[in-house]
Amino acid sequence: MNDLPTQPFKGTALALVEAAERLFGEHGIENVSLRQIRLEANAANNSAVSYHFNDREKLVRAIWAHRLPALDARRREMVDLIRAEGRETDAAAVLGALVLPNYELRDAQDVHRYAAFFRHALRWREGAEIRNSQLYSTPASGEAMALYFALRPDVSPDLLSYRLRHGTCTFFDMIFERDKNVAEGLAVMPEGEFLAEGLGMLEAICLRPAPTR
Template sequence: MPVVIPSTKEQIVRAAERLFAAHGLDGISLRQIGAAAGNGNNSAVQYHFGSRDQLVQAIFEYRLPWLHERRTLLIAEHRPDDLRSLLDCQVRTLLEHSELPGSHYLCFVDMLRQYGRSDVFEGLPAALRDSVREFQERLGGFLPHLVEPLRARRVAQAMAFIVDAAADRERAHAHGRPVVPFALQVTDLLDGMVGFLKAPASPRTLAVLERTDPAAAVWPAFL
């Protein structure tokens, strides 16, 4: 079987994903990314992507289609009709991705959240943004006990927790550390997330919410 050699752009994207995940957005130069991709041209990254922000967008566009297609396939196969079964499609998709050799994508996303870079979401192609929003709104449909904007915030927080768990697993694989068996992590994470999402809002939370600007209660969407 012939060996498939990644294109120069793909090599740069994968190198950037790995280095950004490890060092943050400002901890590595475009020149260092180009060198890590095996390109001797000091301007290779700028030539292919133009800027750091465009390179960040390229990483999303490289990874997200697979993630969204996989989740869509799981939804079509399992026809989820309750919160747990729908959430399972997201948990399974991200944990499966954490098993991919050479991927640092989930650690990269985790890093962006820590940097507060929710703005990158708005720069994604409309189809990918819509897929994220539609899935999260569908999850919210199983949470009638929560008022808005608390419902959307709770869903977005759950998505962030799942990313954290998947990033930890991806990081452990990268460093050769042991991981929990896949099936156990899926079901245990689901237990925790379903419990978190189904938890009622306390009277105290509702009272604080009434005094809070709705815009301040929004949690940025990722994935």
């Protein structure tokens, strides 16, 4: 199949997408074989991954396509609330609209599998390009990015996008580490404090003044 379906994934295709998300999040995009994904998904056909998705890049695109409807619906709610409350210049609110929908996606065990995947996908050599094409495919995401750019009109959109990509990678590393600590019974920062710290870190990284030359 050369094109991703326009309808939600079902059956084996869904099992492969969810297995890939788990394994990519745990080990990295390039450190997981397509065979491992097939086995994780309990797919009997040895060619299941290549049949449904052709290759690794299309599988990464499929994970984003699978998650995008829920992410966009939540981001729409957040952007609309920002505008209704006149908080367009509130950095925490704007950055929250960009990253908190991702954070809020949890599996049945309350683990942030998508956030774990996301941190590797943005570091993967093709990941930033794929993510940029997905991000602007939905109006809510585009509006959230426009609000973000407007916070620092003195900084170029390219530099702001660069900062956001690397800042979010770090933020999702923090989420992954927190989930691991919770699973091991270690003490963690309360969720509210943790999110405030993460958004504060993002603000410090992303909204620095324009560099002087």
